[in-house]
Amino acid sequence: MIRLSHVCKSFDGGRTHAVRDLTLDVQTGETLVLLGSSGCGKTTTLKMINRLVEADAGLIEVGNQNIREMNVLELRRSIGYVFQGIGLFPHMTIAENATVALRLNGVGRAERRRKATELLELVQLDPDALSHRYPRHLSGGQQQRVGVARALATNPHYLLMDEPFGALDALTRDSLQQEVLRLKQQLKKTILFVTHDVFEALTLADRIAVIHEGRLHQVGTRQELLRKPATQFVKNLFGKPRSQLAAFSEHLR
């Protein structure tokens, strides 16, 4: 499991905080969604877990180990990361991109090739058609499927997903969300998923943590958040789309 205790981060020497006194755990096998508007500190939180950003204060543990006491490369390799901007390497084929983490671990070429096929099938891409193509030949949705495959390559226990579907159109996003749900059932990973999209959070989350201006407002299941919002912010956050939906269904009638 992933545990954050009293974690702080400031990018301007303490005048303002991107993350303020955050305490949160992600249980083993659980999908926790960090929900908040942009600039609220959720991406920073994610990056602190694999030390792309170092926390100023507080304790972060992954699998009961303080991440500051772990080798940073080993830490990162033990966590799958799906990037907001996808970040596929344009000079590598799809197969190479999907298995790049295996190459870092010294897995041989033949094994990587076999594994690439398996990974692409796992994210519902056709290995025969796509293995030897380059990222620019793929649609945005296909590219992010490869991004997910890349994060899963070393079969990590933990998966950090940073608004992975933010840049995709609604239909593609929906199909990828279904994909994550399927993978979640199939692979039972511990997933921390960042989004600003309330519906995405409701679709994917076992529990949702609402963050606003660097502070945690509430964490709980969707029923808890919907029925017993802890703050006015949480109430508004879910209230707004609910009234929109009501107006929308009114319209359809």
Added chain:
Amino acid sequence: MIHRAALVYIVVLLLPAQLRAQVGDTVVVGSKNFTEQEILGELLAQLLQEYTDLKVQRRFGLGGTGICHSALVAGELDIYVEYTGTALLDILKRQPENHPDEVFRIIADEYRQRFDLLWLPPVGFNNTYTITVRADLAEERGWQSISDLVESAADLTAGFTSEFMARPDGYPGLRRAYGIEFGDTADVDPGLMYAALAGGQVDAICAFSTDGRIVAYKLRVLRDDRAFFPPYDAAPVIRGSFLRQHPEIQTALTPLAGTISDEIMQQMNYAVDELSRGPAVVAREWIEARATRSTPVLAQGRADRLAPSSNILSFAARRRGQVLVKTLEHLRLTGLAMLIALVVGVPAGIGIHRFARASAPVLAATEIVQTIPSLAMLAFLFAIYGLLGPVPAVTALALYALLPIILNTYTGLKEVSPELIEAANGLGMSGRQRLMMVELPLALPVMIAGIRTATVWTVGIATLSTYIGAGGLGDFISRGLARNDARLTLLGAVPAAALAVLLSLAIRHLERRLRS
């Protein structure tokens, strides 16, 4: 195995010439980069080849007095022909002196004491400024010496070079010494004044006494009866220690002492410059004629070669072997320089990308290197190494190639998107893995564009390495320019241009394949 062979090759190539030469006893003969010097170099080389057991190595076409002299002092040359006036004024920086024996005594003493260099007896001719007129006019007016000209000078137009007009040993001094005053003076180019005189545009010129065109245009050199022009007697200069080791050299070169008059030197220059005969052939004919006490053929009966442009293809075809050798030499210089520039420049580019603070000073330094004129750079590196040949040449070329390689490596790395850097970090790549797997492959197209620029420059600049005896296609170009032979110049220039274009196309092809 290939790598080891290449390494051995590079090491051998970079060894100082002296070490390589020590296989047998070798004498290194030098010359400056104009025709007369090459003929004299050939005369030395062929006499030494014939009358001693020494192996002869030629280092001809060196870019000037300074380089020849320094090379001799450094032991990179053993012998070359220098002019007494040049030694007195340019090397020893002494005051002008007009008596030939006195000049010879001064320079011989000072060379021996300061440099342990010895002057052998002068070969006979004096290559100095002269006042020269058309032979028919001299005949008609009975002009023999400059004094004969004084009376009619007011009616004559002189064609003088701007240098001659300004030098104290030029027109200003001449006026004082002879009280001569030409009616008019025209500023003429040193290369064109002979034709101007022959064509009647001017009546007298400041010709060099041994120029082949004096023969070609049927001109007459007027005797300097007041001994105004300082003497520029040609004589071999040799390293003292080398002569003591090989005293037989002195005997071998006796045929040269006092035997080549101004007229013979004019004819030999004429044979090479105007008839396109090789300096080696002309020298050989003189040596053979000297041995049999007959008159050398030299300038006679070779008029078939007078039309320079008519048969340029057959001219090139006859020399295709030489062209191939020089092209390979050129490629070797370029290739080695590029190899060194890559080995130094790529890590330097990576270094300044990592340590951003170093980027400004390193780039500024390589840009300053770019502004050094190529010939100055060659002369400077020659002075630092005290070596002629490929070592200073390759160093100079590598220094010039550094800028595009360092700059493009740096730029290429800087242009890699931060998103991809973060992805690489997030996946757990070490700095080294990120560099090798992500940053360098993505920077490669930009880097290769830099390599292409550097290669084209290097092929071009390498044509100048001839001036410090490093060979390559520049050998043809400098000889062609010295002999005013466009065909010879083209023999070097065309393959050099072709090489640059071909290499550029090949690298561009590589670039395209990498981008796609």
